[in-house]
Amino acid sequence: MSIHHVTAIAREPQRNLDFYAGTLGMRLVKLTINYDDPGTYHLYYGDDLGRPGSLLTFFPWTAGRPGRQGTGQTNGVGLAVPPASLGFWIERLLSRGVKYEGPTRRFEEQVLAFADPDGLLLELIATPRVHQVQGWRDGPVPAEHAVRGVHAVTIWEDGDAGSADFLTGTMGFRAKGEEENRLRFESGQDGLGTVVDLRRAPGFWRGTDGVGTVHHVAFRAADDAEQQARQEQLRRLGVGVTDVRDRNYFRSIYFREPGGVLFEIATDGPGFTVDERPEELGTTLRLPPQYESMRQRLERSLPPLRLPHAAVIEG
Numbered sequence: 001m002s003i004h005h006v007t008a009i010a011r012e013p014q015r016n017l018d019f020y021a022g023t024l025g026m027r028l029v030k031l032t033i034n035y036d037d038p039g040t041y042h043l044y045y046g047d048d049l050g051r052p053g054s055l056l057t058f059f060p061w062t063a064g065r066p067g068r069q070g071t072g073q074t075n076g077v078g079l080a081v082p083p084a085s086l087g088f089w090i091e092r093l094l095s096r097g098v099k100y101e102g103p104t105r106r107f108e109e110q111v112l113a114f115a116d117p118d119g120l121l122l123e124l125i126a127t128p129r130v131h132q133v134q135g136w137r138d139g140p141v142p143a144e145h146a147v148r149g150v151h152a153v154t155i156w157e158d159g160d161a162g163s164a165d166f167l168t169g170t171m172g173f174r175a176k177g178e179e180e181n182r183l184r185f186e187s188g189q190d191g192l193g194t195v196v197d198l199r200r201a202p203g204f205w206r207g208t209d210g211v212g213t214v215h216h217v218a219f220r221a222a223d224d225a226e227q228q229a230r231q232e233q234l235r236r237l238g239v240g241v242t243d244v245r246d247r248n249y250f251r252s253i254y255f256r257e258p259g260g261v262l263f264e265i266a267t268d269g270p271g272f273t274v275d276e277r278p279e280e281l282g283t284t285l286r287l288p289p290q291y292e293s294m295r296q297r298l299e300r301s302l303p304p305l306r307l308p309h310a311a312v313i314e315g
Contacts, residue, residue, distance in 0.1 A: 001173070001220060001221075002053060002187050002191065002192065002219065003150050003192070003218065004193070004264075004268075005046075005053075005056065005218045006056050006074070006150055006153060006218070007057045007058065007059065007215045007217075008212075008214045008215055009058070009209065009211050009212065009213055009214075010059070010061070010116075010118050010212075011060060011061065011118055013060035015117050015118075016043060016060055016118070017043065017305055017307065017308070018308050019116055020058075022140065022308030023092070023096045024045075024141075025139045026045035027047065027050070027139055027282065028043065028281075028282035029049070029050030029272050029282050030050060030249065030281065030282055031043060031044075031283075031286065032248075032286045032287065033285075033287065033291065034059050038291050038294065039298070040059060040061060041302060043057060043060065047134075048137070048278070049271070049278060049281070050249075052193075052250075052266070056150060062303075064210055065210045065211065066211050067207070067209050067210025067213030068207055068208040069121065069156075069213060070201075070204055070206050070207030071158040071207060072156070072157070072206050073155070073209075073260075074154065074155050074156075074214035074217055075121055075154060075156045075199075075207065075213070076154030076197070077122055077152075077154075077214065078154070079151060080127050080129065080148045080150070080192060081125070081148065082126065082127075082130055082148075083110070083127065083128055086124075088142075088145040089112060089124050090103075093112070093114060099114060099115075100114040101113045101114070103126075109125050109127050110126040111124070111125050115212075118211050119211075120212050123152075124147075129192070130192070132190065133148045133191065135147075135148060140308065149192040150192055151193070151194075151195060152196065154196075154198075155198050156204065156207065157201065157259045158201060158202055158203065158206075161259035163198055163261075164198055166257050167185045167198070170234070170237065171219065171263075173187050181199055181201070182197050182199050182200075183198040184197055185198065217262075217263055218252070218264035218265065219263065219264070220265075221268070222267070222268055223268070223269065224251065226267075227251065230253070230265050231244070231265075234255055239255050241255040246288075248275070248288045249274060250266040250267045250269065250270070252264050282307075
């Protein structure tokens with residue numbers, strides 16, 4: 001089981017768009033709303049088609065309070081780039097005024113660490129796992145250097161809350177090693193989203209949700225049948241898991257792992273081209289059927305957005 005997407009909380013949607021579609025050169029593959037809070041956007045960034053594993057998504061809450069990074073949270077999203085692209089990214093971050101640390105070496109991979117404008121902890125990880133993953137050819141970053149998607153997430157834990165056993169016994173990851181206070185778990189040797197790190201931080205304060213923090217991590221299910229099997233397994237283990245929720249581009253179930261981090265299992269399909277042609281992805285506001293009758297009101301209340309390399313996004 002690998003990572004489908006990671007969802008975090010931002011504040012200003014235009015600033016978020018400028019950073020992820022501009023500085024990092026990811027494609028805005030879907031502009032929609034938060035289905036549970038329709039007065040706010042939900043922004044999806046990914047590769048050319050928004051394939052599972054390439055996706056980093058945001059709830060921009062303009063009135064949201066700042067979060068506090070701590071234990072019981074996912075603190076750290078690693079984005080995969082090719083090993084030969086590290087020099088390009090050092091120069092690009094410098095030219096954009098983004099402060100970074102590194103490169104440092106971790107589990108035989110080079111890592112650049114920095115934060116987005118809201119303080120979300122990010123890493124660019126130069127990894128050979130992406131050798132068969134193509135970069136977006138029409139973006140502001142040359143395809144050979146483009147961000148490929150999510151490589152890893154890092155969970156902070158105070159002591160042993162049972163997360164390690166849950167990752168191996170329930171989620172299907174394998175323990176692969178330890179460096180200092182970081183335990184590594186892998187679901188495969190190639191491709192995107194195959195790594196979860198567990199960082200032990202005994203005595204550190206508990207994290208709180210808010211702007212600049214990860215809201216949840218979603219893992220892949222190939223189809224509805226696999227998702228249902230996972231849901232039944234979790235219920236047999238006594239894990240509180242939601243009913244299936246239709247997100248239009250995938251279907252989701254939610255639960256918390258023993259350390260308190262919110263997990264999701266999302267189906268691979270039907271995908272982001274269900275309501276837009278590939279060349280049009282992310283260019284207009286897309287609404288699910290239950291909110292289509294509210295379109296005019298929502299378009300008036302949501303702030304207009306402009307892609308860093310395109311015209312104003314149409315409603």
